[in-house]
Amino acid sequence: xxxxxxxTRIEDLPGPKSQGEMDEMKMPYEEYCKKAFxxxxxxxxxxxxxxxxxxxxxxxxxxxxxxxxxAELGAQVVKIEMxxxxxxxxxxxxxxxxxxxxxxxxxxxxxxxxxxxxxxPNKYFLTMDYHIPEMVEVFYGLVKKFDGLTxxxxxxxxxxxxxSYRYLSEINPRFIYVWGGGFGYGPKIFGGSYxxxxxxxxxxxxxxGMHEYMGGHCTKQTNWVIDWQSGNIITCSILAAIHHRRxxxxxxxxxxxxxxxxxxxLGHTLPMYGKFGIVRQRWGNWDTQLCAHGIILxxxxxxxxxxxxxxxxxxxxxxxSAFQDADFKELCAITGMKNLYEKYKSHNxxxxxxxxxxxxxxxxxxxxxxxxxxxxxxxxxxxxLAEPVRNDREVYESPHYRERGTVRxxxxxxxxxxxxxxxxxxxxxxxxxxxxxxxxxxxxxxNKKVYQDWLGVPQSKIKEWYDKAWI
Amino acid sequence: MCDxxxxxxxxxxxxxxxxxxxxxxxxxxxxxKIACAECGTVYYIHMINGFMYKGPEERPGEKYDILPLYAxxxxxxxxxxxxxxxxxxxxxxxxxxxxxxxTADMVKFSIRNRPVRGWRPQPPSAGLxxxxxxxxxxxxxxxxxxxxxxxxxxxxxxxxx
Numbered sequence: 001x002x003x004x005x006x007x008t009r010i011e012d013l014p015g016p017k018s019q020g021e022m023d024e025m026k027m028p029y030e031e032y033c034k035k036a037f038x039x040x041x042x043x044x045x046x047x048x049x050x051x052x053x054x055x056x057x058x059x060x061x062x063x064x065x066x067x068x069x070x071a072e073l074g075a076q077v078v079k080i081e082m083x084x085x086x087x088x089x090x091x092x093x094x095x096x097x098x099x100x101x102x103x104x105x106x107x108x109x110x111x112x113x114x115x116x117x118x119x120x121p122n123k124y125f126l127t128m129d130y131h132i133p134e135m136v137e138v139f140y141g142l143v144k145k146f147d148g149l150t151x152x153x154x155x156x157x158x159x160x161x162x163x164s165y166r167y168l169s170e171i172n173p174r175f176i177y178v179w180g181g182g183f184g185y186g187p188k189i190f191g192g193s194y195x196x197x198x199x200x201x202x203x204x205x206x207x208x209g210m211h212e213y214m215g216g217h218c219t220k221q222t223n224w225v226i227d228w229q230s231g232n233i234i235t236c237s238i239l240a241a242i243h244h245r246r247x248x249x250x251x252x253x254x255x256x257x258x259x260x261x262x263x264x265x266l267g268h269t270l271p272m273y274g275k276f277g278i279v280r281q282r283w284g285n286w287d288t289q290l291c292a293h294g295i296i297l298x299x300x301x302x303x304x305x306x307x308x309x310x311x312x313x314x315x316x317x318x319x320x321s322a323f324q325d326a327d328f329k330e331l332c333a334i335t336g337m338k339n340l341y342e343k344y345k346s347h348n349x350x351x352x353x354x355x356x357x358x359x360x361x362x363x364x365x366x367x368x369x370x371x372x373x374x375x376x377x378x379x380x381x382x383x384x385l386a387e388p389v390r391n392d393r394e395v396y397e398s399p400h401y402r403e404r405g406t407v408r409x410x411x412x413x414x415x416x417x418x419x420x421x422x423x424x425x426x427x428x429x430x431x432x433x434x435x436x437x438x439x440x441x442x443x444x445x446x447n448k449k450v451y452q453d454w455l456g457v458p459q460s461k462i463k464e465w466y467d468k469a470w471i
Numbered sequence: 472m473c474d475x476x477x478x479x480x481x482x483x484x485x486x487x488x489x490x491x492x493x494x495x496x497x498x499x500x501x502x503x504k505i506a507c508a509e510c511g512t513v514y515y516i517h518m519i520n521g522f523m524y525k526g527p528e529e530r531p532g533e534k535y536d537i538l539p540l541y542a543x544x545x546x547x548x549x550x551x552x553x554x555x556x557x558x559x560x561x562x563x564x565x566x567x568x569x570x571x572x573x574t575a576d577m578v579k580f581s582i583r584n585r586p587v588r589g590w591r592p593q594p595p596s597a598g599l600x601x602x603x604x605x606x607x608x609x610x611x612x613x614x615x616x617x618x619x620x621x622x623x624x625x626x627x628x629x630x631x632x
Contacts, residue, residue, distance in 0.1 A: 096574070096575065097574065097575055097576040098575075098576065099575050099577075099589075099591070100588075100589030101589050101590060101591040101592065101593045102591075102592070102593045102595070102596075104601055105595045105596050105601045106601075108591075108592045108593070108595065109591060109592060111575070111589070111591060127600075127601070210521075213521070213522065214521050214522075215474075215518075215521015215522070216521065297500075361500070361519065364500060397632075402632070409581075409583070409585075409632075411585075413606040413607065414588065414589070414603060414606070414607050415587065415588050415589040415607075416581075416585070416586045416587040416588040416589065416607070416609070417580075417581040417583070417585035417586060417587050418581070418587070419581070419582075441603060442596070442601065442603055443601065444600060444601035444602070445596070445601060445602055445603040446602065447599065447600035447601055447602055448598060448599045448600055448602040448604065449602070449604070451600070452599075459599060462599055462600050463599060463600065465600075466599070466600040466601070471600060
């Protein structure tokens, strides 16, 4: 103890006595992460975007996903759908099998397809035929109370209805307005778009898949990657607009063409054309800049007795990466391709097209009598980066994803036990994590909440509008 | 594009003229014998990375390794053998699931045996203008599913994952 009791000496206090000791006493990094992110207890923490209120006149995946991001982060998002029909995406289900009922009171035998999932969590579902003269003022009433709107009609449609940014900003100068659609203004202004059109039109499909020489064709991703990615990029723009508004007090308009997004994803393709006039070729499961660095086919499935063809036939692919000289040497040694190492000692030699054809053919020949897991294990044991190409069942069963909460079960208030990833596959946030409260709700499920509680419309009026199918 | 073997074999004084379609994904790297779906002539092929390196060469008297996936006859009004015709074409098994039905699948329990609501028909909304202002109470709204769930719990069939 110090002689003077009023003096506090660090060595008399509990805890570390020096910087070194403090570093030693810190919990291991992994423990720290577990505690900080506290997976599974997201709902006990605050929401980052609480207080932001957003309107969504959107359909399908691309624009709904741009506001689903906001809803997962805590914004109050109201999705406005056409009365008794709803978003066209509700009527889309994989193989017309996976529906959840009901769609709406007036259509008890129609359901919402699982295709609707992930683009619409946590939203409030309102119905309104906003383009009829009777409902225009009600729509403006919402605009006055909300921070922004996302819509996806053909360019100029909302303008024709006097609901575009230049009209709405007169009602609410802080309003942020997003148009998201196919091409945007320009020579193809009236062109509509789908994900596949985006992938094809913007050059992405031309560099996806194996070369025709190898039996492949230009390929689209099975899932709608451009829709999902476009949604993410719009969300970035919205967050930037909200920040800008905080500084200036003014809203803005965001005009987002979907066919730009795959161009953004082309990497060095366009600059290379600009510099050398080279049109990039597709190279499929291999890599133009790295070799060996690709996906190979093994001879045996990991699940030869499975019922499901995806397991029975497709559990045969392994990703292999051994492009550094030492790794490639090791790869050649354990696969008996020593002659190839002698032939292609430098990385530049290995990346040549002919060399890649020879190397991957030899690798597949070596893997011909082996299963996927055998190949992965042999390579991993030799210190080479290799992982089986997993299907969704294997992702579901992966302990890594479970521990991090990437895939998890939700007891949905309306639909019961549902498996999801959604916002939980978007990275972890310590203080304000994303969360899922519900997958979606039936068409117009929140009509009373919005019209009566938020806008003060009397119940008799709501009933009248409902009976006339205005809402 | 799908790789093909166009069978020109003379059968009863007439060209067989059957196009046997091979599944390209199966045949990127493959060596073996394939039988024509119409006349059964066996052809040898050797494909490397989707390129027909050798063949098709006739191999009379030898046994085939595999059948084509689909075959048709363009000079005969495109009469065809669809996948899975016994002895002529092989079945197409790359379906998303083996039990694909094409009609709405109304399960009442998830893969971990907990209740999934939302099968058809569901009771109508309670209240005004289609609203659903409550959590769906399975015990009150569908007691028979609740009962089945209790039995599953008792048998230990309900899992966490």
